[in-house]
Amino acid sequence: xxxxxxxxxxxxxxxxxxxxxxxxxxxxxxxxxxxxxxxxxxxxxxxxxxxxxxxxxxxxxxxxxxxxxxxxxxxxxxxxxxxxxxxxxxxxxxxxxxxxxxxxxxxxxxxxxxxxxxxxxxxxxxxxxxxxxxxxxxxxxxxxxxxxxxxxxxxxxxxxxxxxxxxxxxxxxxxxxxxxxxxxxxxxxxxxxxxxxxxxxxxxxxxxxxxxxxxxxxxxxxxxxxxxxxxxxxxxxxxxxxxxxxxxxxxxxxxxxxxxxxxxxxxxxxxxxxxxxxxxxxxxxxxxxxxxxxxxxxxxxxxxxxxxxxxxxxxxxxxxxxxxxxxxxxxxxxxxxxxxxxxxxxxxxxxxxxxxxxxxxxxxxxxxxxxxxxxxxxxxxxxxxxxxxxxxxxxxxxxxxxxxxxxxxxxxxxxxxxxxxxxxxxxxxxxxxxxxxxxxxxxxxxxxxxxxxxxxxxxxxxxxxxxxxxxxxxxxxx
Numbered sequence: 153x154x155x156x157x158x159x160x161x162x163x164x165x166x167x168x169x170x171x172x173x174x175x176x177x178x179x180x181x182x183x184x185x186x187x188x189x190x191x192x193x194x195x196x197x198x199x200x201x202x203x204x205x206x207x208x209x210x211x212x213x214x215x216x217x218x219x220x221x222x223x224x225x226x227x228x229x230x231x232x233x234x235x236x237x238x239x240x241x242x243x244x245x246x247x248x249x250x251x252x253x254x255x256x257x258x259x260x261x262x263x264x265x266x267x268x269x270x271x272x273x274x275x276x277x278x279x280x281x282x283x284x285x286x287x288x289x290x291x292x293x294x295x296x297x298x299x300x301x302x303x304x305x306x307x308x309x310x311x312x313x314x315x316x317x318x319x320x321x322x323x324x325x326x327x328x329x330x331x332x333x334x335x336x337x338x339x340x341x342x343x344x345x346x347x348x349x350x351x352x353x354x355x356x357x358x359x360x361x362x363x364x365x366x367x368x369x370x371x372x373x374x375x376x377x378x379x380x381x382x383x384x385x386x387x388x389x390x391x392x393x394x395x396x397x398x399x400x401x402x403x404x405x406x407x408x409x410x411x412x413x414x415x416x417x418x419x420x421x422x423x424x425x426x427x428x429x430x431x432x433x434x435x436x437x438x439x440x441x442x443x444x445x446x447x448x449x450x451x452x453x454x455x456x457x458x459x460x461x462x463x464x465x466x467x468x469x470x471x472x473x474x475x476x477x478x479x480x481x482x483x484x485x486x487x488x489x490x491x492x493x494x495x496x497x498x499x500x501x502x503x504x505x506x507x508x509x510x511x512x513x514x515x516x517x518x519x520x521x522x523x524x525x526x527x528x529x530x531x532x533x534x535x536x537x538x539x540x541x542x543x544x545x546x547x548x549x550x551x552x553x554x555x556x557x558x559x560x561x562x563x564x565x566x567x568x569x570x571x572x573x574x575x576x577x578x579x580x581x582x583x584x585x586x587x588x589x590x591x592x593x594x595x596x597x598x599x600x601x602x603x604x605x606x607x608x609x610x611x612x613x614x615x616x617x618x619x620x621x622x623x624x625x626x627x628x629x630x
Contacts, residue, residue, distance in 0.1 A: 215240045216540055216549075219361050219371035221349035222378035223248055225261070225327075226508030226525030228334035230375060231342055233274045233533040237540065242369060243338065244361065246348035260326050260433045262418075262519035265290070265310075265319035266626025267526040272320065274530065279320070281333045286325035287434030289417030290314060299423035302470030306616065313621040322624070324418075324433050349376075350383055352504060357546055359503040372549055374504045375532070377525070380491060382510035388501055394491040397515050397575060400449055402442040402462055402487050404480035409436050410472065421473055424580070426465060428473050440476045441516075442466065448489045458485040490515055495568050498557055503546075505553040507532065512564045517574040518623070520567050527563075527626055532556045567623070 216239045220227045223245030234241045263271075263286070272279040295307030310322045335343060348364040352374055359374045376384025380394060413432055421428040429441040442462055462477050462485070492513045499506040508525030535552040 216373070216536060217358075217371035218242070218536075219359065219369060219374045220244065221361065221374065221376050221384050222382075222508075222510065223335075223343055223345075224377060224379060224508070224525075225330065225334070225522050226510075226529060227375070227377035228331070228338055228343075229271070229274065229526050230377065230507060230529040230532065231338045232278065232334060233529055234536070235338060235342065236275065237533065237537065239536070239540070240371075241338075241342050242371070243343045244347040244349050244363060244369075245343060245345055246364070248335070248343065248345040260287075260324040260431070260439050261330060261522045262289075262322065262324050262431075263526075264322045264519070264523050265314040265317070265624045267523035268320035268323070269626060270526050270530045274533075275337065278333060278337050282325060282330060283320060283323065285329045285333065286323035287432055288321045288323045289432060290322035292415055292417035292432075294416075294418040296420045296422055297470075299421040299426075299428060299466075299469045299473065302421070302472055305422060308616055308620050310620065310624065313624050317625060319624070324431055324439070326433065348383070349374075349378065351387055352384070354502045354504065372503065373536075373553065376504065376506040376510045377508050379509045380493065380513035382506065384504065385506055385510050388504060388506070389496065392493070394493050394513070396448050397490040397492060397572075398445050399443045399575065400446055400487060400489045401516075402444075402458055402485055404440050404442075404477070404485045405433070406438050406440075406476060406480040406484065407436055408438050408476065408479040410438065410475065412472075419472075421469065423466075423469065428466060428469070430472065430476055438476060440480075442477070443490070449487065458482065458487060492568075492572070495561075495565050497561070498554075499561070500553050500557060502550055503553070505532075505557060512568055514568045514571040515575050517571050518567060520571065520623070524564055524567065528556075528560055531560050535559075570619075 216234075216237075218230075218234045218239050218241045220231055220241065220243045223243050227243055227245070231241045231243045263282070268279060268283070271282060290310035293304075293307055294310055296305040297303060298305055313319075314321050346365075347367070349361050350364050351362040353360045353362070358370045358372060360368055360370050361374055362368050374384065376382050376388070378384055386392070416432070418431045419429070421430070425445040427443050429443075431439050433439045442465070444465055459477065459480070459482050463474070466473050466477060492515050495512060499511040505511075507528045509521060511528070512524065514521060514524075532553075535556045536549075539548045539552045
């Protein structure tokens with residue numbers, strides 16, 4: 153039977169037959185009591201004084217190597233969670249300045265209670281910074297209003313469901329501020345700027361990413377978190393055109409404090425073929441979005457004329473809408489066309505999967521894009537944790553990715569469908585029926601309230617609270 157002899161602080165030697173000895177080198181000085189089958193060693197053969205390497209395995213339970221394409225919210229949250237698990241993480245971002253710059257082009261992001269609870273679970277200090285930098289809207293009135301009169305159509309309660317489950321309150325936060333918090337916490341040693349993933353190669357025991365500059369990096373898994381125009385997605389499933397929603401969006405950020413700031417957090421003004429969203433974002437600023445049904449623009453960011461066009465489109469709407477447009481400087485108004493993609497039944501193949509907008513880009517009507525990406529991260533980490541406990545065996549890694557997809561797709565599918573339905577419902581709002589009279593009459597038209605409005609209000613009153621509660625609570629995590 154082989155005898156074990158401790159040669160030094162991190163070496164043990166097993167004497168077998170004759171002059172052949174197997175020496176096990178490992179980096180843990182307190183583990184000399186036994187050789188565990190779950191530990192990896194550097195094994196050398198020593199024969200007649202000549203030492204040669206038989207095999208060189210990695211340290212105990214080799215760390216899972218996670219490659220992330222995309223340094224947006226989803227990619228950074230996943231990297232943060234993986235870092236805390238001790239995984240080896242690399243994030244490849246084509247242009248970090250552009251990622252941070254989305255704060256101006258796309259405005260603040262809404263984080264519902266479930267997403268904030270996920271962030272608390274991943275990193276309490278990060279969640280605390282986000283809550284301090286954000287503006288809570290759930291403690292005020294939120295809902296839908298008539299665009300012409302400004303009267304409330306329906307309100308929804310974001311406060312009570314969160315309080316009952318002891319979750320953080322829904323807030324909005326500037327994208328740039330959120331990105332800065334996450335980037336600083338993940339660390340520059342993990343994030344590789346100006347590193348766009350353009351391709352990948354899967355091998356039996358690893359996946360290799362290829363960057364635009366020709367660099368190659370190996371890992372155990374690749375997560376495509378590179379947005380709606382994802383290169384990883386196109387390499388997995390082929391190039392597919394995104395779907396134009398039928399709407400362009402003008403967004404503005406203004407240093408204006410309306411008189412209702414203490415009572416209204418978030419309001420959607422409804423109209424025919426257009427709608428207007430306004431939200432307090434804190435620090436004496438209001439953010440708004442004006443959606444209008446029209447063909448996609450050949451020039452999505454025109455230099456001038458946006459404000460005049462908006463006043464033409466919304467000029468007969470209520471004072472709250474007109475004031476927000478009027479108080480916004482021209483250079484702070486941005487236009488972008490709204491796209492999404494159809495849901496797919498699987499997000500990955502082999503050691504590669506998708507996350508966030510790369511997997512399920514949706515229209516912004518429900519404010520769920522960032523929240524769904526954060527929930528994706530948490531579910532994926534839960535599945536990877538199961539693998540890490542037993543080493544990074546290839547089949548187990550692949551199974552973990554498929555479990556993640558299977559558990560996330562049903563919830564995301566519902567919200568993806570709801571976002572498309574909301575888009576059509578919002579712009580088909582028709583509060584009045586117009587009757588035309590004989591041209592020679594003194595009154596050529598008359599309007600009466602549409603009877604369907606009362607039905608819609610009742611439907612919202614009894615069904616929407618349940619949907620909001622389900623949406624807030626997260627993916628069955630709390």
